[in-house]
Amino acid sequence: MKVTVCGCGRWGSFLAWYAAQQCSHTVTLYGRENSTHFQQLVQTHSNELITFPDTVQFSSNLRGAVQSAEVIVISVGAQSLRSFLQELTAAECAGKTFVLCMKGIEATTGLRLTQVVREFLPDVALAVWVGPGHVQDFLQGIPNCMVIDSDSMEVKRRVVKIFESPLIRFYFGDDLLGNEVGAAAKNVIGIAAGMLDGLNKTALKGALMSRGTREIGRLIQAMGGREITAYGLAHLGDYEATVFSRYSHNRKFGEDFVQNVHYEKLAEGVPTVTALLQLGERYAVELPICKAVDSVINGGQEPNRVLSGLFLRSIKMEF
Structure with a gap:
């Protein structure tokens, strides 16, 4: 099977390694020619974590990389997806x-x-691959469970068959909307968790996880998904990797932010919280944790006061 992975960051590079090493596919890893990080990969066939097998090729020609493959894995920043898709045509895909x-x-x-993909490629077979797992853990041989979801059962079966291995146990999702929203929202909960760490309030993470899952479950349900999806692998199941792990970019961003330390790496939860608050307003769902994170990051409010107030709100029924 010929697989092209678009995006050469930490996760994209791992996926290229995984598809070649664990699944025995012929893999092309696409990166932009002007990226110094990609050029380093081309020259050394490795980064700080991964050494690529010889079956991984490298290309800065997006159209050629897409046309030569049967399966296209996209692992770019979520806010860059639209501009990335603008470089492709429906005929090529x-x-x-x-x-x-x-x-x-x-x-x-x-x-x-x-x-977003459907705006550009309305007819392609399309799936999402979400759930817990850090590159560092997988490379140590520590397995994990993840979810493949799509609006087509045939596509789900195809993707699982292509990428199954002893390292990753896949489940079929049955709520594409819920899995997408849940997977995105867990990064915002991760930022909140990092803020608690930075304020020496780590003991509140249990409450954060419980209330966070309820909050996102309500939003998913209001949008037309299933509330229980928030309790699955895409959201709650990904909390360990996001709320506790030292490898979590979002958790580390939150910790550094409240300690006034600049964090250079991508924390996808930052733009996601803006999107979630838009959705909360659109669907009339209260999102107190998302609102608290936003008020600290974008509103300049004092973190200790905001987060303490979040968990000391007026008494109400738990469920």
Whole structure:
């Protein structure tokens, strides 16, 4: 099977390694020619975590990389997806299977990522690959469980068959909307968790996880998905990797933010919180955790006061 992975960041690079090493596919890793990071990969066939097998090729020709593959895995920043898709045409992508391996919601529109893809490629086979797992853990041989979802059962079966291995146990999702929103929203909960760490309030993470899942479940249900999806692998199941792990970019961003330390890496939860608040207003759902994170990051409010107030709100029924 010929697979092209678009995006050479930490997760995209791992997916290229995984598809070649664990699934025995012929893999092309696409990156932009002007990216110094991509040029380093081309020259060394490795990054700080991964050494690529010889079956991984490198290309800065997007059209060529897409046309030569049967399966296209996309792992770019969620807010860059639209500009990335503008470089492709429906004719070039016809008959191919696209798998979105990123977590986010478009901040300017509130659209889920599959909705963005459908604007450009309405007829392609399309799936999302979400759930817990860090590159560092997988490379140590520590397995995990993840979810493949799509609006087509045939596509779900195809993608799982292509990428199944002893390292990742896949489940079929049955709520594409809920899995997309849940996967994106867990990054916002991760930022809140990092803020609690930075304020020495780590003990509140249990309450954060419980209330966070309820909050996102309500939003998913209001949008037309199933509330229980928030309790699955895409959201609650990904909390360990996001709320606690030292590898979590979003958790580390939140911790550094409240300690006035600049954080240089991508924290996808930052634009996602803006999108979630748009959706909350659109669907009339209260999102107190998202609102608290936004008020600290974008509103300049004092973190300790905001987060303490979040968990000391007026008494109400838990469920």
